[in-house]
Amino acid sequence: MDTNTSSYTPLPSGTPATPRRPLKGFAVIFASVIFLMSLVALIINQGPPQQDGHHHKKQSASTASSETMSYSRLPRGIAQGVSAKSNPSFSDEASYNWTNAMFSWQRTAFHFQPERNWMNDPNGPMFYKGWYHLFYQYNPDSAVWGNITWGHAVSIDLIHWLYLPLAMVPDRWFDANGVWTGSSTILPDGQIVILYTGSTNESVQVQNLAYPANLSDPLLLHWVKYSGNPVLTPPPGIGSTDFRDPTTAWIGPDGLWRITLGSKVNKTGISIVYTTANFIDYELLEGVLHAVPGTGMWECVDFYPVSINGSKGLETSVNGPGVKHVLKASLDDKKMDYYAIGTYFVENNTWIPDDPKIDVGIGLKYDYGRYYASKTFYDQNKERRILLGWINETDTETDDLEKGWSSLQTIPRSVLFDNATGTHLLQWPVEEIEDLRLNSTEFSDVLVEAGTVVPLDIGTATQVCLRICNLCYIPFS
């Protein structure tokens, strides 16, 4: 990872290269402050996503707010087997008296979010013909979870996004209750397949196949749902609402594609693997890729190789010497994304963690804030693996209805194996984020005495980097 810190926190010139002898009680503190102008992300607005179905009505924030009472208690989604933003402990609290001005400054400048309404998991990210594609779980009707469709946006730099029309809406019996989370796979012959979970007209979770109508279209505007859907239904022993979120496929030495999905058996979180030659017919492999007792339902499983000695990301099918595999599960019970690093044995369909003490769901998290349902993809454009995750902000559903929107995506991060620890991943915002930095101001020789406040004129800063050096002591006898 190219983490040249000087591009973030340049030291003032004249900083001694080697620390001098510290002298008690007398310190000159350097603070270098960098700030960004508040650059409103150039999001080209192509108008609200259009729904061609007759059954969706637009619901504005103001009409929604009159319905807040009916929303205040029941978390939508959880009852139907997917995560949903809701905190029952807040449900009795009166809403804060928001003003429109507050709502507008709360919208993000740099992170992806739809123009309005509810968003959750990132779906099917990929790089295709010059564009990064992001799909996302989206409710076109309201700022709360429901009527889930696939929103669609593209970008050339993973920072500035262009909204496109909805990619898929719940218009068939096999996804009538929602076009839920899925992944894309770019095949060696240039075909693209998407596998996604549909919640059927009877609320059974099934896996469906979709593909672009026109591969010559770099924007991949139109998607076709395979007429023989669903391609997978819950196998014996798996609950009808515990079967979701297929991964990007990888190819094994037998020439068959493999995907994994999350599920649970009692309180044991599991990931199961299917093989397929054509993405239509599948065979469930015996056993599980991995299971961890006590972790509950695994959602949004992600499974990908990392190089233990390289600085590049790996394409999803790569395996062999010098490669480890990351297994990530989003724990439905805890609403946290846990990962572990281990070895993938394709021959017996097993993944074994390097350290069972930090296994999936009991060890490391991608992020210790509000972060869920993440997914990576291999960016063949820059030979890196990129991680996207859903951030659910802390306010209530009632407030979301007043705001008219809910949730955002993280700044995409590149992910590498950390060969310094051998146990962790390194994450860093994609290098393109540097393009947002327009202006910086450095303050040096700022003395901060205990208990004092030192005002700095940094204008309308959106980022402050502070480096405090106490190695510049003035020696005297």
Ligand SMILES: *[C@@H]1O[C@H](CO)[C@@H](O)[C@H](O)[C@H]1NC(C)=O
């Ligand atoms: C979903 O769509 C239906 C039909 O348009 C609408 O009545 C309902 O309010 C929507 N639900 C949510 C949560 O947006």
Ligand SMILES: *[C@@H]1O[C@H](CO)[C@@H](O)[C@H](O)[C@H]1NC(C)=O
């Ligand atoms: C979203 O937010 C609520 C509370 O604001 C929280 O209880 C819930 O666990 C969050 N969900 C996710 C998926 O992060």
Ligand SMILES: *[C@@H]1O[C@H](CO)[C@@H](O)[C@H](O)[C@H]1NC(C)=O
């Ligand atoms: C919001 O406004 C209402 C009506 O003006 C007032 O009764 C209430 O106390 C206010 N709530 C808060 C949290 O300020």
Ligand SMILES: *[C@@H]1O[C@H](CO)[C@@H](O)[C@H](O)[C@H]1NC(C)=O
């Ligand atoms: C769901 O759709 C299937 C396939 O069209 C149909 O056979 C079934 O009766 C439907 N179920 C309900 C409850 O409408």
Ligand SMILES: *[C@@H]1O[C@H](CO)[C@@H](O)[C@H](O)[C@H]1NC(C)=O
């Ligand atoms: C497919 O997309 C290409 C590029 O946008 C366009 O020129 C062509 O007309 C499209 N074909 C169809 C059948 O829509």
Ligand SMILES: *[C@@H]1O[C@H](CO)[C@@H](O)[C@H](O)[C@H]1NC(C)=O
């Ligand atoms: C799940 O729990 C039930 C009830 O405790 C038990 O009968 C069953 O054997 C368990 N299933 C597995 C696969 O452990």
Ligand SMILES: *[C@@H]1O[C@H](CO)[C@@H](O)[C@H](O)[C@H]1NC(C)=O
């Ligand atoms: C450790 O990883 C870095 C890239 O992150 C790479 O440049 C370096 O060669 C690796 N070191 C070893 C010993 O593999």
Ligand SMILES: *[C@@H]1O[C@H](CO)[C@@H](O)[C@H](O)[C@H]1NC(C)=O
């Ligand atoms: C990483 O290690 C593997 C196995 O030792 C080796 O084949 C490969 O060339 C190495 N790659 C790099 C970038 O050093």
Ligand SMILES: *[C@@H]1O[C@H](CO)[C@@H](O)[C@H](O)[C@H]1NC(C)=O
């Ligand atoms: C799979 O193979 C690996 C390597 O031979 C072995 O360590 C592991 O125990 C095997 N797993 C199962 C479930 O047989």
Ligand SMILES: *[C@@H]1O[C@H](CO)[C@@H](O)[C@H](O)[C@H]1NC(C)=O
């Ligand atoms: C950069 O910041 C300085 C200090 O706040 C300000 O005077 C200057 O106008 C800024 N330049 C630009 C291009 O925004």
